Amino acid sequence: MRYEDFVDLKYEPAHTDVICDFTIRPKEFDIRKAAGGVAAESSIGTWTELTTTKHYLKKLAAIVFSINGADVKVAYPIELFEPNNMPNLLSSISGNIFGLRALESLRLRDIHLPEKLIKSFRGPKYGIEGIRRLLKVYDRPLVGTIIKPKLGLKTQDHAQVAYEAWIGGCDMVKDDENLSSQKFNPFEDRVMQTLESRDRAEAETGERKTYMANITAETDEMVKRAEFVLEQGGEYVMVDIITCGFAALQTLRKRDFNLVIHAHRAGHAAFTKNPAHGISMNVIAKAARIIGVDQLHVGTVFGKMHETRKEVRANIKALKAKMSGLKQVFPVASGGLHPGLVPALTEFFGKDCVIQAGGGIHGHKKGTVAGAKAMRQAVDATVKRIPLRKFAQAHKELRVALQIWDKVL
Amino acid sequence: MRYEDFVDLKYEPAHTDVICDFTIRPKEFDIRKAAGGVAAESSIGTWTELTTTKHYLKKLAAIVFSINGADVKVAYPIELFEPNNMPNLLSSISGNIFGLRALESLRLRDIHLPEKLIKSFRGPKYGIEGIRRLLKVYDRPLVGTIIKPKLGLKTQDHAQVAYEAWIGGCDMVKDDENLSSQKFNPFEDRVMQTLESRDRAEAETGERKTYMANITAETDEMVKRAEFVLEQGGEYVMVDIITCGFAALQTLRKRDFNLVIHAHRAGHAAFTKNPAHGISMNVIAKAARIIGVDQLHVGTVFGKMHETRKEVRANIKALKAKMSGLKQVFPVASGGLHPGLVPALTEFFGKDCVIQAGGGIHGHKKGTVAGAKAMRQAVDATVKRIPLRKFAQAHKELRVALQIWDKVL
Numbered sequence: 001m002r003y004e005d006f007v008d009l010k011y012e013p014a015h016t017d018v019i020c021d022f023t024i025r026p027k028e029f030d031i032r033k034a035a036g037g038v039a040a041e042s043s044i045g046t047w048t049e050l051t052t053t054k055h056y057l058k059k060l061a062a063i064v065f066s067i068n069g070a071d072v073k074v075a076y077p078i079e080l081f082e083p084n085n086m087p088n089l090l091s092s093i094s095g096n097i098f099g100l101r102a103l104e105s106l107r108l109r110d111i112h113l114p115e116k117l118i119k120s121f122r123g124p125k126y127g128i129e130g131i132r133r134l135l136k137v138y139d140r141p142l143v144g145t146i147i148k149p150k151l152g153l154k155t156q157d158h159a160q161v162a163y164e165a166w167i168g169g170c171d172m173v174k175d176d177e178n179l180s181s182q183k184f185n186p187f188e189d190r191v192m193q194t195l196e197s198r199d200r201a202e203a204e205t206g207e208r209k210t211y212m213a214n215i216t217a218e219t220d221e222m223v224k225r226a227e228f229v230l231e232q233g234g235e236y237v238m239v240d241i242i243t244c245g246f247a248a249l250q251t252l253r254k255r256d257f258n259l260v261i262h263a264h265r266a267g268h269a270a271f272t273k274n275p276a277h278g279i280s281m282n283v284i285a286k287a288a289r290i291i292g293v294d295q296l297h298v299g300t301v302f303g304k305m306h307e308t309r310k311e312v313r314a315n316i317k318a319l320k321a322k323m324s325g326l327k328q329v330f331p332v333a334s335g336g337l338h339p340g341l342v343p344a345l346t347e348f349f350g351k352d353c354v355i356q357a358g359g360g361i362h363g364h365k366k367g368t369v370a371g372a373k374a375m376r377q378a379v380d381a382t383v384k385r386i387p388l389r390k391f392a393q394a395h396k397e398l399r400v401a402l403q404i405w406d407k408v409l
Numbered sequence: 410m411r412y413e414d415f416v417d418l419k420y421e422p423a424h425t426d427v428i429c430d431f432t433i434r435p436k437e438f439d440i441r442k443a444a445g446g447v448a449a450e451s452s453i454g455t456w457t458e459l460t461t462t463k464h465y466l467k468k469l470a471a472i473v474f475s476i477n478g479a480d481v482k483v484a485y486p487i488e489l490f491e492p493n494n495m496p497n498l499l500s501s502i503s504g505n506i507f508g509l510r511a512l513e514s515l516r517l518r519d520i521h522l523p524e525k526l527i528k529s530f531r532g533p534k535y536g537i538e539g540i541r542r543l544l545k546v547y548d549r550p551l552v553g554t555i556i557k558p559k560l561g562l563k564t565q566d567h568a569q570v571a572y573e574a575w576i577g578g579c580d581m582v583k584d585d586e587n588l589s590s591q592k593f594n595p596f597e598d599r600v601m602q603t604l605e606s607r608d609r610a611e612a613e614t615g616e617r618k619t620y621m622a623n624i625t626a627e628t629d630e631m632v633k634r635a636e637f638v639l640e641q642g643g644e645y646v647m648v649d650i651i652t653c654g655f656a657a658l659q660t661l662r663k664r665d666f667n668l669v670i671h672a673h674r675a676g677h678a679a680f681t682k683n684p685a686h687g688i689s690m691n692v693i694a695k696a697a698r699i700i701g702v703d704q705l706h707v708g709t710v711f712g713k714m715h716e717t718r719k720e721v722r723a724n725i726k727a728l729k730a731k732m733s734g735l736k737q738v739f740p741v742a743s744g745g746l747h748p749g750l751v752p753a754l755t756e757f758f759g760k761d762c763v764i765q766a767g768g769g770i771h772g773h774k775k776g777t778v779a780g781a782k783a784m785r786q787a788v789d790a791t792v793k794r795i796p797l798r799k800f801a802q803a804h805k806e807l808r809v810a811l812q813i814w815d816k817v818l
Contacts, residue, residue: 042587044558047713047745048768048814051776052570057561060593080560082589087625087652092560092587095652095675096744098682101715105682149453151489151501152466161461178451178501180491184469216496218659219628243496243504245654250627266504270687271680273507273514278679278687304456306510335505336456359457367460405457 001045001053001061003029003036011065013075019112020093022072025104025276034103035064035072041100042092043080071109083120086246086291094279105277110314111286115324122253122292126260127327128320128352131294134235134260135171135208140383141342141351143375144172144212145368146334146358151178155185159193161368165361166201166209168372172354173198175214177240177266187213187225195232212236212262219248226257238262241288253292262332263293273306281311285318288329295330295354302344304336309348316349330354338363339378339388339398340406346382355379364401374401410454410462410470412438412445420474422484428521429502431481434513434685443512444473444481450509451501452489480518492529495655495700503688514686519723520695524733531662531701535669536736537729537761540703543644543669544580544617549792550751550760552784553581553621554777555743555767560587564594568602570777574770575610575618577781581763582607584623586649586675596622596634604641621645621671628657635666647671650697662701671741672702682715690720694727697738704739710757713745718757725758739763747772748787748797748807749815755791764788773810783810 013019026034040046043062044053060080066073082088094108124130132138145165147158162173173194181187191213198209215225215237222244226237241249241263253261271278281299288296298315299307307315319329331353333345338360345355357375364371374397381391381398392399422428435443449455452471453462469489475482491497503517533539541547554574556567571582582603590596600622607618624634624646631653635646650658650672662670680687690708697705707724708716716724728738740762742754747769754764766784773780783806790800790807801808 041559044561046557046559046768046772048747048772050557050768050771051773051780052556052562052566052771053558054562054566056563057558060561079592080587082591082626085589085626085630087627087649087654088587088589090652091625091649091673091675094679095586095649096678096714098676099678099714099716099744101713101745103715108679147461148455148459149462149466150450150455152453152469153461153463154465157461157463177504178489178497180494180497182491183488216500217491217494217656218496218663219656220660220663221494222656240496240500240504243499243654244656245496245652245658247626247628247631247653247657248660249654251629251657254627254629264500266500267507269505269508270503270517274683274686277683304510305505305508306512307508335508336510338457359455359459362459362461363455363457364460371460 001040003033003040003045006036006039006045006061007032007064009065009067011063011075013065016078016114016116017075018078018081018093018114018117020074020108021110022074023070023107023109024072025070026102027104028102031067031070035067037100037102038097039064039074041097043076078114078117081117083117086250086287107275107277108279108283110280111283113290118290118324118326121290123290124292124294124327124329126294128330129327131260131330135210137171139351140379141346142171142354143169143379144174144354144356145170145361145372146174146176146356148358148362150176152184155189155193158185158190159197161362162194162211163197163201164368165372166198167204168369169376170372172210172212174212174238174262177214177264179214180216188228191229191232191234195234210236212238214238216240216244219251222248222252223255226252226259230257230259236260236262238264240264240266241293242267246287246291249291261293263288263296265297269306282314282318285315289319289323289326293329295332297334298331300333300335300337301348302341332356338405339374339401342378343382343388360405365404366397366400370397370400373397410449412442412449412454415445415448415454415470416441416473418474418476420472420484422474425487425523425525426484427487427490427502427523427526429483429517430519431483432479432516432518433481434479435511436513437511440476440479444476446509446511447506448473448483450506452485487523487526490526492526495659495696516684516686517688517692519689520692522699527699527733527735530699532699533701533703533736533738535703537739538736540669540739544619546580548760549788550755551580551763552578552788553583553763553765554579554770554781555583555585555765557767557771559585561593564598564602567594567599568606570771571603571620572606572610573777574781575607576613577778578785579781581619581621583621583647583671586623586673588623589625597637600638600641600643604643619645621647623647625649625653628660631657631661632664635661635668639666639668645669645671647673649673649675650702651676655696655700658700669703672697672705674706678715691723691727694724698728698732698735702738704741704763706743707740709742709744709746711750711753741765747814748783748810751787752791752797769814774813775806775809779806779809782806
């Protein structure tokens with residue numbers, strides 16, 4: 001079969017097909033041949049005619065069924081994929097094809113998996129509802145912080161900053177994405193001391209507080225760390241899903257611990273940032289949801305990260321839209337956020353989001369407690385539909401925060 | 410600390426520092442501030458001043474010590490990283506920084522790890538020497554094939570094609586990167602039947618033959634499959650290291666099986682192809698070598714994959730150059746290769762490479778046996794420094810191959 005043989009614009013996808021939306025810029029071929037090449041190289045074809053092809057193979061061909069300018073849709077028979085094996089799926093639909101010399105660039109914009117394939121994975125254990133039940137917070141965005149400075153705080157200082165963030169009003173405290181178990185702050189000590197801070201903060205505030213311990217490591221070590229968190233009375237773990245990879249993430253989810261999984265996406269922008277090439281973040285969001293994370297970073301629109309409104313909206317949709325009965329995943333906005341951005345963030349994300357600020361809390365002139373207070377005040381004002389500048393008149397922490405980071409006052 | 414405070418052009422890196430070479434195209438800042446931002450966001454800084462900074466932190470700052478146009482070098486104190494944790498390292502040096510709004514694009518071009526950090530990983534168990542001892546082939550490039558068509562062959566046909574490739578002259582047969590355990594060709598049956606083919610081919614040819622079974626899956630399943638290969642008398646496994654991820658690869662290597670690890674890189678080009686953004690393949694090659702793969706795909710220069718000579722050369726160097734005593738990794742050329750390309754490939758790669766052809770063997774008009782013969786003939790001719798067209802006069806399989814794919818005759 002030649003590349004062109006993988007195009008059939010009259011084909012109507014079966015409800016069991018995997019559908020991928022690509023944007024293709026060919027270098028050597030016309031769009032039809034280039035699209036056929038993408039379908040061929042991900043299913044039963046290659047660059048030359050083969051003598052080993054069998055008559056029974058044809059029903060496994062991927063088919064290009066729509067070409068609209070550079071936008072192409074490909075349908076893959078479900079039999080091409082092993083159930084419950086995300087690396088296998090990605091090796092097909094987002095593997096070698098990115099490297100084909102014949103293509104100037106290739107973008108995997110979206111994926112649509114059939115129910116049967118989705119159901120072979122675990123999906124989120126908690127999701128938005130489960131997390132809200134855990135925290136007993138139902139009516140507002142959740143407020144999180146990342147312990148800053150990024151790296152270097154000693155365990156005791158780390159636990160102290162966490163304590164201050166919680167008593168100031170944060171619901172969640174998370175480790176930085178590149179903190180795992182360094183000498184200055186080793187994992188087990190950190191978990192013990194930080195959970196102790198959490199217990200104190202819960203007792204003092206009467207609110208539920210959670211700590212997201214970063215367990216990013218080699219798979220066995222990661223699982224061991226998750227077990228340790230559980231033993232110590234933790235309810236959350238966080239994983240850098242891109243740098244760990246999906247095989248390890250599936251392994252963690254398979255253990256089915258009573259632990260919420262917070263997914264950080266450090267490194268994604270190496271392949272999501274260029275809109276013409278690579279993989280869109282909403283594809284990663286879908287894959288992570290199908291495997292079964294409960295929270296995922298999706299961009300901020302307003303902060304220091306690059307994504308457009310359209311992209312962030314697609315990420316949120318990937319986490320929240322109906323998908324074969326999977327639970328909804330909490331979108332996390334993180335990166336360059338501060339209290340002044342809360343109204344705009346809430347309008348954009350809705351109340352079902354985690355607003356996470358690191359610098360925007362610990363950078364408060366009066367310290368972390370005041371920074372966390374300012375953030376909760378901004379959330380309270382927004383939920384009550386009171387303009388921040390008005391609310392800030394009676395709330396000095398917010399007033400100071402707006403002075404530092406915003407031109408509102 | 411502000412972003413600019415992370416620049417010190419007089420700094421001389423310590424021998425324990427991790428060094429990263431970046432190319433940075435700023436959008437909002439000048440190159441100095443942008444480079445400082447990259448160093449800050451990967452170590453102890455963030456976008457705003459912090460109240461939580463401690464005096465003892467400063468020695469953990471990453472430092473920009475060279476700026477040459479858009480090319481920047483950053484030194485990271487080794488204490489920033491957890492030993493033996495590749496995901497942690499990558500979350501720092503190739504994590505959030507790719508997504509910074511202030512940067513138009515960012516390329517991680519190369520990494521240089523200190524011996525102490527390298528030694529915390531396992532490194533290759535076999536490497537080039539170990540593989541040559543296993544195969545008892547010392548004086549020529551190794552010849553491999555991928556069973557084609559990519560997907561769909563039933564187990565029996567798969568094992569038969571493998572048998573034909575081996576008796577034709579291939580040293581190695583590998584699964585395709587997206588074949589794992591699909592219904593049409595389930596893993597355990599495939600391994601048993603293909604190893605049976607291998608035994609027959611070894612008996613008939615008197616040569617050592619190896620089968621690289623693709624174990625790509627969730628970590629536990631991957632390890633289970635590796636154990637199965639071992640039990641059945643296999644000596645090789647292959648892993649899609651990008652779609653599986655480095656946590657799972659480390660776990661596999663940690664098990665220290667008596668199995669050569671063949672690393673496929675499906676998906677890498679999503680972040681390596683654009684020379685201005687993402688991560689260079691030689692960085693991935695170094696990471697894979699440090700973790701401990703024995704063979705790795707590095708591009709072809711002449712085939713259907715996109716990489717330039719310069720890039721492929723850098724990939725080979727990453728696998729073969731001295732690196733704190735690590736064994737050399739076999740570079741694998743794969744993708745659109747055929748016998749006519751062997752002299753040029755061998756000149757470029759040297760004899761220490763695996764020349765892998767799928768279509769360029771199974772696409773031979775006379776079938777797989779003839780295709781494999783043609784490939785071995787091309788290798789023999791090249792080693793003897795006889796031009797292919799001359800050698801082909803007395804070797805009809807090569808003659809036919811050259812007629813199909815080359816303009817030489």
